[in-house]
Amino acid sequence: MNAQNHDHDHQTVPSDPTLRVKALESLLTEKGYVDPAALDALIDRFETKVGPRNGAKVVARAWADPAFKQRLLADAPAAIAELGFAPFEHEQIVALENTPAVHNMVVCTLCSCYPWALLGLPPVWYKSTPYRSRAVIDPRGVLREFGLELDEQVEVRVWDSTAEVRYVVIPERPAGTDSLSEDELAELVTRDSMVGVAKAGGQA
Amino acid sequence: MNGVHDMGGMHGMGPIQHEKNEPVFHHEWEGRVYAMNTALMAFHKWTLDAWRHHIEVIPPADYLRMSYYEKWLDAMERRVAQYGFVTPEELQNGKASPGSAKATPALTVAMARAHGRNLPSSNDPSIKPLFHIGQRVRARNINPAGHTRLPRYARGKTGEIIRDHGVHDFADTSAAGLGPRRQHLYSVRFTARELWGEAASPRDTIHVDLWDDYLELA
Numbered sequence: 414m415n416a417q418n419h420d421h422d423h424q425t426v427p428s429d430p431t432l433r434v435k436a437l438e439s440l441l442t443e444k445g446y447v448d449p450a451a452l453d454a455l456i457d458r459f460e461t462k463v464g465p466r467n468g469a470k471v472v473a474r475a476w477a478d479p480a481f482k483q484r485l486l487a488d489a490p491a492a493i494a495e496l497g498f499a500p501f502e503h504e505q506i507v508a509l510e511n512t513p514a515v516h517n518m519v520v521c522t523l524c525s526c527y528p529w530a531l532l533g534l535p536p537v538w539y540k541s542t543p544y545r546s547r548a549v550i551d552p553r554g555v556l557r558e559f560g561l562e563l564d565e566q567v568e569v570r571v572w573d574s575t576a577e578v579r580y581v582v583i584p585e586r587p588a589g590t591d592s593l594s595e596d597e598l599a600e601l602v603t604r605d606s607m608v609g610v611a612k613a614g615g616q617a
Numbered sequence: 618m619n620g621v622h623d624m625g626g627m628h629g630m631g632p633i634q635h636e637k638n639e640p641v642f643h644h645e646w647e648g649r650v651y652a653m654n655t656a657l658m659a660f661h662k663w664t665l666d667a668w669r670h671h672i673e674v675i676p677p678a679d680y681l682r683m684s685y686y687e688k689w690l691d692a693m694e695r696r697v698a699q700y701g702f703v704t705p706e707e708l709q710n711g712k713a714s715p716g717s718a719k720a721t722p723a724l725t726v727a728m729a730r731a732h733g734r735n736l737p738s739s740n741d742p743s744i745k746p747l748f749h750i751g752q753r754v755r756a757r758n759i760n761p762a763g764h765t766r767l768p769r770y771a772r773g774k775t776g777e778i779i780r781d782h783g784v785h786d787f788a789d790t791s792a793a794g795l796g797p798r799r800q801h802l803y804s805v806r807f808t809a810r811e812l813w814g815e816a817a818s819p820r821d822t823i824h825v826d827l828w829d830d831y832l833e834l835a
Contacts, residue, residue, distance in 0.1 A: 438649055
């Protein structure tokens, strides 16, 4: 690494992050602060174990089992634990139910707070300045940009994740899905629908 | 701090770029940055609130230009030097200086994985709430230069407490190294019209999680 990387006046063009990161990892490993195997394990957790599919299973159970849905709305961490997912780390999670009359959507205007333990790492758009700046002042415009046009009569509730409480949306169960199994229902639950920027049954 | 990170309500940031089938990490280095940031939390030298503040102090033009994990990397390089994990010289050379102090104990996989568990419960009857559900409250008009989680768009605005989340570390003092000053945290509901004026939908509401210290009776 050369001095340019560390002057932190941010006036210079940043060097290749790949090289900066390799150098930092090598140094921190040499000093005992990181361990490449530990880093691999942390990355693997979000690449293969924790992601939107976990949330989709919770939503599908809520659709299939009204008593579970009530428990989920009353005490989400306990209800989610029923499905065998690992204990939530620093996440106190609250489930919000979308209905024909009420549409919930979640944002973190200040950074990138998101229910990581249930949905995995947030997508880039969630962490981006356009979403963070506009979700609170123009939620209906944001939803239109996602292809969701809500009737004026629908109440939009935006949740800004300003503390350590995390919010997950239970989207409406799509019509005509009465005969589907819980696994088939889970296939309809998209990440975006659990953030509240889409209905279930669509893409992503 | 009244930084550019506090962007709720700003205009002009452009359209939302939605990527289909987005990978968890777009580059291998992003995963390493994510994992190193998480692993270093195991040494308990800074709180998550302080961690967030290290990102907020990136100068505004850079904050807006950098990608998400570039911001993490920038903050991490400053943080490991600031907290004495590495010397500026080591950071520059990319090698440990002979005889320099090392982590004791060295990080293990188990330590890295244990991060974040065993945080104090939000159920603490010894700390009484100052407000209750249904009460009308005003978010204080404060402008601290340090870390705060009271967004500018809510300051001075009146809302209603709709949920008591129990007892939580107070972000402002926790970030500043002044201790957790645990207190009740509430979900406060503001009407869109209270926040944004008469042009906003009469039906819509915005909910912000706010601590006792941010609130006063309306």
